[in-house]
Amino acid sequence: MPPLALGLVIVAAFAHAAWNLASKRASATGAPFILLGAVASTVLWAPVAGVEAAFGEVDLRWLLLGSGVSALIHVGYMWVLQRGYAAGDISVVYPMARGTGPLLSVVFAILLFHEHPSALALAGAAVVIAGIVGIGLSTSLPASAGRLLGPGIAYGLLTGVAIAVYTLWDAFTVTDLGVSPVLFMVGCSLGEVVVLAPVAVQRRPEVAAVWRRYRWQVIVVGVLSPLSYVLVLSAIRLAPVSVVAPTRELSVVLVSLAGWLILKEPKPAQRMAGAIVVLGGVAMLALS
Numbered sequence: 045m046p047p048l049a050l051g052l053v054i055v056a057a058f059a060h061a062a063w064n065l066a067s068k069r070a071s072a073t074g075a076p077f078i079l080l081g082a083v084a085s086t087v088l089w090a091p092v093a094g095v096e097a098a099f100g101e102v103d104l105r106w107l108l109l110g111s112g113v114s115a116l117i118h119v120g121y122m123w124v125l126q127r128g129y130a131a132g133d134i135s136v137v138y139p140m141a142r143g144t145g146p147l148l149s150v151v152f153a154i155l156l157f158h159e160h161p162s163a164l165a166l167a168g169a170a171v172v173i174a175g176i177v178g179i180g181l182s183t184s185l186p187a188s189a190g191r192l193l194g195p196g197i198a199y200g201l202l203t204g205v206a207i208a209v210y211t212l213w214d215a216f217t218v219t220d221l222g223v224s225p226v227l228f229m230v231g232c233s234l235g236e237v238v239v240l241a242p243v244a245v246q247r248r249p250e251v252a253a254v255w256r257r258y259r260w261q262v263i264v265v266g267v268l269s270p271l272s273y274v275l276v277l278s279a280i281r282l283a284p285v286s287v288v289a290p291t292r293e294l295s296v297v298l299v300s301l302a303g304w305l306i307l308k309e310p311k312p313a314q315r316m317a318g319a320i321v322v323l324g325g326v327a328m329l330a331l332s
Contacts, residue, residue: 045291045329049282052275053291059272061298064125064138065306066264071129075243076254077262078122082236084266085229093230100224107231110217114210114228115235121206122236124199132196135179135303135315140197142293143176144204152212153286161286168328169290175321176296179314215285218277225277229270291329297322 070077128137153159161169217223244251255262279288297319303309 045283045287049279049288050291052279052282053288054294056272056275056279057292057295058298059268059275060292061295061302063265063268063272064134064295064299065302066261066268067126068129068134068307070254070258070261071126073254073258074126074130075123075240076247076251077258078119078126079237079240079243079251080255080258080262081122081265081269082233082240084262085233085270086237088263088266089226089230089233089270093227096224096226102224102227103222106217106221106223107227110214110221110223111228111231112235114214114217114232115239117206117210117213118232119236119239121203121210124202124206128196128199128203131199133303133309134307135300135309136196137200137203138299138303139176139179139296139318140200141203141207142296143173144201144208148205148208152208153215153284153289156212157215157285159284159286161284164328164331165284165287168325168331169286171325171328172290172293172322173325175318175323175325176293178321179296179300179318211285211289214273214277215280219281225274225281228277229274233270287329291326293322294326 067077067081125137125141128141131137154161214228217228218225276288276292279292300315300319304312304315
């Protein structure tokens with residue numbers, strides 16, 4: 045992987061971990077928080093998109109198509125993610141989501157985009173995925189096997205499917221359709237606002253209450269969620285999606301640490317063992 049692409053992905057991992065922690069704190073609020081996050085993303089990033097549009101060519105057709113479809117996928121993604129955070133620990137939901145997503149992304153990128161990553165890259169992806177899934181399972185090992193399929197795991201898996209779908213669609217939009225990552229993300233955020241507009245109309249008092257209580261979390265999501273993904277989309281322009289998608293999962297190490305040190309979630313030994321495995325996989329991807 046080119047050094048610039050690797051650097052972009054590492055910064056994106058820190059940003060992604062931070063906004064997910066903010067989202068976890070407001071997880072019980074559901075759709076109103078998702079709406080406010082989309083509004084914040086649109087407002088805060090619109091000036092950047094305006095500058096880019098003023099100095100570059102914009103194909104409005106592809107921008108509307110790419111961001112419109114992605115907005116629908118992202119609303120579903122955020123909904124299942126919030127439901128997962130409300131139902132389980134972040135150290136369970138996040139690793140399961142981030143492990144399932146890259147696995148499917150690598151498989152689909154090979155099958156649909158005909159990418160041919162090196163043997164080392166594939167091995168690194170497998171190691172990253174194994175470490176991530178190991179973290180998720182080790183933090184939820186129960187006395188009864190039934191709890192292994194509890195809501196945290198289930199929502200994590202559903203979130204992972206959504207991640208794989210939007211990763212592939214968004215990669216197609218910025219590479220094959222040639223849409224700017226910044227313009228694309230602002231268009232996607234605006235599309236989310238349009239999709240969630242009925243929430244603003246029908247649940248206005250609830251939306252206002254969520255803003256008053258969680259405004260800083262909304263702002264963190266509004267700034268860092270688009271930033272993390274713009275960086276990833278930019279990296280995809282420099283390296284294959286089958287390599288970028290697993291490498292960005294370095295964020296799971298950061299979230300696992302925060303779940304232990306900040307949220308006081310249990311079983312840090314298993315979590316850190318999985319983190320070491322993930323770091324090994326990232327190193328393999330960086331050398332590929």
